[in-house]
Amino acid sequence: MMSIRSLAGACLSAFAALGAFAVPASAQNYPTRTITMIVPFAAGGPTDVISRIVTAHMAQTLGQSIVIENVVGAGGTTATTRAARAANDGYTLITGHMGTHAASVPLYPKLAYHPEKDFEPVALLAGTPILILARKDFPPKDLKEFIAYVKANAEKVNAAHAGIGSVSHASCELLNSILDVKPVGVPFNGTGPAMNALVAGQVDYMCDQIVNAVPQINAGTIKAYAVATPERNPSLPNVPTTAEAGLPAFQAQAWNAVFAPKGTSPAIIATLNAAAIKALDDENVRKRLLELGSVIPQPANRTPEALATLVKNEIAKWTPVLKPAS
């Protein structure tokens, strides 16, 4: 018969053993040093801008700095491959989006990562409606004239984008397939540099995320023909929807979100998700995101599980668009 003392000792050692399955010390104190946030495109573009706005607030909450590292190339897949292979200790994250974590799957048969298998979803940051933009002196005055002009000059016009599989590439692939045109694609390391070329009149048109376009549209340095969402965007009340402008078939909204390498502990994911949500509820962060036309996720869409569902649905949505049945 076990004595009370030895029974208590056995219970204590059992609890101690169970404790080993509790949150590991590294996660309990996380973060204890600087976090790297990889942005898969050049500085100044929409992914970079959204990432910097939100991570600046996350850093305050986490008590550690978050350093943005712009890693460019191959429509964002170079950076995303690197992030997939990073240590899953919570100190290397990536701001991915509809391009890196959905459109790239059908466009790169040998993609070195899979958005669902190689990443842990952390938090959705912002929805970003797509606009049809053109250089200021592009002849068409409105979307109807744009459609006619691009069809009539198909082999002469060119469209800027941020690389195969980027949001700007994928969304204009959808537009071009609807119009049945094949413009010359002009790739850049991000739509930050692409926008500079558009403003300079070096390229003809571009499909870009609203956050990159609002400042230029308000400055009158580019043309905006339409926004590809059912409703007009509050930051651009004078820009018609594609439906109002005569092309209801073209609907496109991208999104930007934080991902961590597969195997990052649930405790670290929860800490990061809570910091992201706190940022999205901060009035200054909201003001800056809304001014740029972002759609701030509703609470139900801010969980890692909701982001996992979004990625799955977006891969299913863009695969037939970008890889039509051969």
Ligand code: MLT
């Ligand atoms: C994209 O086109 O995927 C992004 O807008 C590029 C960027 O954020 O620079």
